[in-house]
Amino acid sequence: MEKLFLSLLFAFSLGVGASANAAEKVTVFAAASMKDVVEEAAAQFKITHGADVTFSFAASSVLAKQIEAGAPASIFISADEDWMDYLQERQLISVPSRRVIAGNALVIVTQAGGERSEAIDILGAGRFAMGDPSNVPAGKYGKAALEKLGIWTEVEKNAVFAENVRVALQYVNRGEVNAAIVYASDLAAASGLAEAYRFPASSHSPILYPAALVGEGSAEARAFLDYLASDAGQAIIRAKGFVPAAEVGN
Structure with missing residues (x-):
């Protein structure tokens, strides 16, 4: 037993x-x-x-x-x-x-149907979303690129900081902002949005x-x-x- x-x-x-x-x-x-x-x-x-x-x-x-x-x-x-x-x-x-x-690459997206333009023209025209540069990598890349282009001080007042890139996309999708700085891969996953500007690779550290x-x-x-x-x-x-x-x- x-x-x-x-x-x-x-x-x-x-x-x-x-x-x-x-x-x-x-x-x-x-x-x-x-x-x-x-x-x-x-x-x-x-x-x-x-x-x-x-x-x-x-x-x-x-x-x-x-x-x-x-x-x-x-x-x-x-x-x-x-x-x-x-x-x-x-x-x-x-x-x-x-x-x-x-x-990855860094881009500015807007509602589909808009024309491609320079970063200063897009971001200087109204509110835009981006990751919070203090802790979100996409935000750090974005701020660095804008500083490299010499336009951060001009457009900073229009920036709406988001907790991550997907939230930034939601803001522009809902029309709460005119544009968003996101990764090229995020645009590939989004509908109704288009690439309006692509930051030169030399404007930020490799993503x-x-x-x-x-x-x-x-x-x-x-x-x-x-x-x-x-x-x-x-x-x-x-x-x-x-x-x-x-x-x-x-």
Whole structure:
């Protein structure tokens, strides 16, 4: 009887372990601008690898602070190097796993039907939205570009700061502002809007998206990070309006 009981207990423990492993999910904390990429990649990864991927999207600064506070993220994808550096300095990511998975461009968008023009003409004509330069990467890139062009002091009074680029897009979509400074990839995901101006690449630092495991990471998390860097993942990145990693010099 004792042997039977031990056998049943052992079998039960194996079953619980298998169920726990099967239920393990990959949780991706990603910059808001990566929403469409991560959702599509997660759907394809589920088909090819059978693992579930959940996600949380916000400004990179918000996500980094949440991870620092102990939020259960498996992978962090930042919209700039600074917030990834922030977590690396606090020894919260796996440094060997860190890699750039995409690049981007910075554009001014307006309602469709408008004409292309110079940045000063668009932004000087009325209110425009942009990420908050104090903590949102898109906002930092935008302010740097406007300073480089020598027009920040002229247009700053018209700026409406948003918590992330998707919120900035919503403002222009709803007609609450005349334009928004966003990533080219955000325009690719938006309807009813058009590119009115593209900032020269020389006007701001390269827009790079580093990704890394939070902590050492599970096998599933490592597999998803590898998937994003694979040909299949990079094809999704290109289709969503981003620049593949191989084309940004990384």
